[in-house]
Amino acid sequence: MCDTLCGSGSGGMVFAKNSDRPPGEVQVAMPFARRASAGCTLRTQYLSIGDTGAHATFLSCPTWLWGAEHGVNEHGVAIGNERVGTIHDAGAAKPALIGMDLVRLGLERARTALEALDVMTELLTTCGQGGIADAAHHEAYDSSFLIADPAHAIILDTSGTDYAAAPFPDGTAISNRHTLTTEWTRASDSLGGGDDFDRYRDHTEHTGYADVRLAASRRFLGSHPLGGLTPAATAAHLRDHGHGPWGAPGSAGPADPPPAELGPDFSGISVCMHVRDLSVTAASFIAVLPTEIAGGAPLLTFVAPSSPCVSVYVPAFPRSVAGPPPFVPLELSGEDLWRAADALRRVVEADPEALPAIRDRLDPVEDELWEEAGDVLERPDRWGVVGQSWGWRALHALRSCIK
Numbered sequence: 274m275c276d277t278l279c280g281s282g283s284g285g286m287v288f289a290k291n292s293d294r295p296p297g298e299v300q301v302a303m304p305f306a307r308r309a310s311a312g313c314t315l316r317t318q319y320l321s322i323g324d325t326g327a328h329a330t331f332l333s334c335p336t337w338l339w340g341a342e343h344g345v346n347e348h349g350v351a352i353g354n355e356r357v358g359t360i361h362d363a364g365a366a367k368p369a370l371i372g373m374d375l376v377r378l379g380l381e382r383a384r385t386a387l388e389a390l391d392v393m394t395e396l397l398t399t400c401g402q403g404g405i406a407d408a409a410h411h412e413a414y415d416s417s418f419l420i421a422d423p424a425h426a427i428i429l430d431t432s433g434t435d436y437a438a439a440p441f442p443d444g445t446a447i448s449n450r451h452t453l454t455t456e457w458t459r460a461s462d463s464l465g466g467g468d469d470f471d472r473y474r475d476h477t478e479h480t481g482y483a484d485v486r487l488a489a490s491r492r493f494l495g496s497h498p499l500g501g502l503t504p505a506a507t508a509a510h511l512r513d514h515g516h517g518p519w520g521a522p523g524s525a526g527p528a529d530p531p532p533a534e535l536g537p538d539f540s541g542i543s544v545c546m547h548v549r550d551l552s553v554t555a556a557s558f559i560a561v562l563p564t565e566i567a568g569g570a571p572l573l574t575f576v577a578p579s580s581p582c583v584s585v586y587v588p589a590f591p592r593s594v595a596g597p598p599p600f601v602p603l604e605l606s607g608e609d610l611w612r613a614a615d616a617l618r619r620v621v622e623a624d625p626e627a628l629p630a631i632r633d634r635l636d637p638v639e640d641e642l643w644e645e646a647g648d649v650l651e652r653p654d655r656w657g658v659v660g661q662s663w664g665w666r667a668l669h670a671l672r673s674c675i676k
Contacts, residue, residue: 275342369402394438397461445494505521514545547622557576557581596653
């Protein structure tokens with residue numbers, strides 16, 4: 274279970290995702306350099322395919338997977354995927370691509386959102402979907418995707434090799450269900466004009482657990498004027514425990530404890546996920562995709578390891594196509610930061626009322642990191658000097674909360 278959204282901000286598109294995975298599954302954020310390997314063979318999770326080389330990427334990856342839950346590339350293309358229930362039996366399919374493979378391949382091979390759509394639909398058509406994507410529960414599944422760049426947003430819904438896509442220029446949100454019905458503008462050959470893509474949804478699978486989160490994301494996006502979305506407001510939404518956004522960096526306010534239990538009306542299902550022993554938010558990500566990235570504008574991201582409610586959004590400046598050398602704190606690619614935040618997730622799930630005291634320790638550090646990132650945004654010569662302490666300061670703050 275995941276939630277992905279994007280919306281226009283003052284400097285470009287703001288893209289964000291909460292990646293929900295089985296409890297205890299480590300997920301880290303790693304920069305990957307350009308790869309000049311066209312014509313070679315590329316091994317994905319379960320399939321070997323022809324390689325075309327790769328753009329530089331910054332990917333959030335469960336450590337056992339080749340692919341990524343979400344990420345951004347040097348051209349300012351960002352992609353996130355969602356598990357969806359479909360009539361296609363991904364578990365019985367021959368070795369193929371999984372959703373996380375398609376996220377990584379789209380980012381490695383595309384310069385725009387539209388180009389990523391071309392890449393991903395071609396791979397879907399030729400390779401299909403199949404293979405275990407949830408090792409804890411030994412489950413395979415299909416994915417839907419939100420693809421964005423500084424000027425575009427596209428939803429891609431899939432079912433095996435079948436797909437439908439539609440543009441959403443001002444941004445949109447997706448969750449764990451198909452979004453498109455008849456409003457698609459591009460589709461696989463199996464669909465004709467006016468056909469409803471909902472026919473590919475598994476109607477035996479209830480979507481209430483996705484509907485409540487998708488409604489929350491749509492309310493959030495609707496509460497901001499066109500061009501008015503900010504990373505801080507987005508962070509507050511990604512911390513939503515079912516009562517609305519809270520915990521925006523740089524703004525004081527009470528912490529909202531996580532839900533204590535799951536109700537039959539899907540209460541207890543929230544954007545910041547805490548379904549004990551089943552699904553929790555394992556990583557959270559915000560990227561500002563600047564309109565002028567081709568002219569050298571910096572690419573700014575914020576990464577919160579584990580659940581964002583008990584974590585620190587650490588700034589990073591991944592490589593951009595025309596920009597200066599990147600700066601990504603080393604700690605984001607290691608497991609220590611993730612494990613410290615995940616230990617706090619377990620604390621607040623056992624005792625939700627512990628969250629306010631934890632935030633009292635974390636908020637000042639997070640506020641400092643964001644303020645420093647803003648101060649050096651246009652000073653890339655200062656990124657490494659100022660940012661070299663961001664990772665260990667976040668780690669120290671997280672560990673200080675563990676008794």
